[in-house]
Amino acid sequence: MDNRPIFDKVEISNQLSTLSLPEQLKRKKVCRFPNSSEAQVARHYTKLSTLNFGVDSGMYPLGSCTMKYNYKILERLASLPQFMQLHPFQDDQECQGILEILYKMERNLSELFGYSKFSLQPVAGAHGEHTGLLIIREYLKANNDDRDLVLIPDSAHGTNPASAVMAGFRVKKVPSDKWGNVDIDKLKEMLSKEKVAAFMLTNPSTLGLFENNILLIANMIHENGGLLYYDGANANALMGKIRPGDMGFDVCHLNLHKTFGTPHGGGGPGAGPVGVAEKLVPYLPGPIVVKEKDKYGWSSYSETQIGRMHGFYGNVIVVIKAYIYFLLHGGSGLKEASEKAVENANYLMNKINEIIKVPFERVCMHEFVISAEKLKKDTGVSALDIAKALIDKGYHPPTIYFPLIVPECLMIEPTETEDKESMDAFVSAIKSIVDDANSSPEKVKAAPVTRIVGRLDEVKAVKEPNLTFYS
Numbered sequence: 001m002d003n004r005p006i007f008d009k010v011e012i013s014n015q016l017s018t019l020s021l022p023e024q025l026k027r028k029k030v031c032r033f034p035n036s037s038e039a040q041v042a043r044h045y046t047k048l049s050t051l052n053f054g055v056d057s058g059m060y061p062l063g064s065c066t067m068k069y070n071y072k073i074l075e076r077l078a079s080l081p082q083f084m085q086l087h088p089f090q091d092d093q094e095c096q097g098i099l100e101i102l103y104k105m106e107r108n109l110s111e112l113f114g115y116s117k118f119s120l121q122p123v124a125g126a127h128g129e130h131t132g133l134l135i136i137r138e139y140l141k142a143n144n145d146d147r148d149l150v151l152i153p154d155s156a157h158g159t160n161p162a163s164a165v166m167a168g169f170r171v172k173k174v175p176s177d178k179w180g181n182v183d184i185d186k187l188k189e190m191l192s193k194e195k196v197a198a199f200m201l202t203n204p205s206t207l208g209l210f211e212n213n214i215l216l217i218a219n220m221i222h223e224n225g226g227l228l229y230y231d232g233a234n235a236n237a238l239m240g241k242i243r244p245g246d247m248g249f250d251v252c253h254l255n256l257h258k259t260f261g262t263p264h265g266g267g268g269p270g271a272g273p274v275g276v277a278e279k280l281v282p283y284l285p286g287p288i289v290v291k292e293k294d295k296y297g298w299s300s301y302s303e304t305q306i307g308r309m310h311g312f313y314g315n316v317i318v319v320i321k322a323y324i325y326f327l328l329h330g331g332s333g334l335k336e337a338s339e340k341a342v343e344n345a346n347y348l349m350n351k352i353n354e355i356i357k358v359p360f361e362r363v364c365m366h367e368f369v370i371s372a373e374k375l376k377k378d379t380g381v382s383a384l385d386i387a388k389a390l391i392d393k394g395y396h397p398p399t400i401y402f403p404l405i406v407p408e409c410l411m412i413e414p415t416e417t418e419d420k421e422s423m424d425a426f427v428s429a430i431k432s433i434v435d436d437a438n439s440s441p442e443k444v445k446a447a448p449v450t451r452i453v454g455r456l457d458e459v460k461a462v463k464e465p466n467l468t469f470y471s
């Protein structure tokens, strides 16, 4: 067996001493390289890769964060040297191709979602929210309006209130009614007392439900003089069916990394473009690609825009992947993807409803929530225990305990890329966990038992992550 070390300490230290680096920059000691054979290293990393779970390993039904399967061709094409070797300081004349893609993507998004213009600069959903709220703040300032209250429904994604506060607004919660919609009477009451800067909403809501009163809500907010903000992080129920711009939303962000098939997680990389209605276009962060005659170039700086939200032009590679996704599907294909996302979620919801109750018995959109409240009362097995037991069955757990308004909540999104067989297998896994909960709850409470770690101290794991230890 070849047991040669891959790094030779002596050789490296010799090389270091011959470099003509200034003395103070040179290492005083040889750094500690692992003294392992190539075989050991290959096995170590191959083993590590099998400990991870991703959309390529199996179904990843994470509600509110669309984890669909991503076509490999998107990665292949986005990694072409023609894209990878571009430099942001390159002359516009030399990169008309990429400028054309960014221009067309901006136009595609505006048309698909019903806006005048999009800025492709923000690099995450939360970053897009923050950008959208800064635009609203700037618009109000330009109109000498000092309102500073942002309303957010109690089912909203946690980034919404955080973005609003970071943009200098106060935040108040609007309760949901028993159907999971915005409580219109409560909203009316709040609007009668205070002027609101904006209402941040997502439709379908984070419960996976379509807000039937959206046109009424849009009217109420606009009559009060405020703006309507659309959290479009998960737009895969919408494409080609309905446009947030038409529902009355003045500002919208999208998550290209959720809706348009880009792998994400662990913080990036993403793209959170922000689209606005005509009256807000002057405030969009630039530069934005413009087309004059047959040439593409960048818009010039304007006094009114909120300034840059990111260096250079945002995460261009993510935009390229979304653009290829557009081209692969075409208009009718995007609509079909949305229909399939909704069909899959309803199929799965109805199957699971026979095992664990769905709190809102309505047609859902691309995702739905279930409540393990009764199971917990009967057996002691909680939403967390179900999530952990699903790991042993080969699934990434769904989102749990969110939205906060549903007790023992599990939030499930199959996405359009799952087929009937994989969804049926998931239902069987849930069924077998519930059977176990009834016959031997301690077994479920011990899960996961197939991974290298069992139950973590959840708080400690977040606050003091130990990511290097491996034995």
Ligand SMILES: *Cc1c(COP(=O)(O)O)cnc(C)c1O
Pocket (backbone or CB within 6 Å): 064, 065, 124, 125, 126, 127, 157, 159, 160, 202, 206, 231, 233, 234, 255, 270, 272
């Ligand atoms: C994921 C998500 C966000 C935040 O997006 P990031 O890219 O993670 O910052 C915002 N709102 C909703 C509804 C989401 O699902």
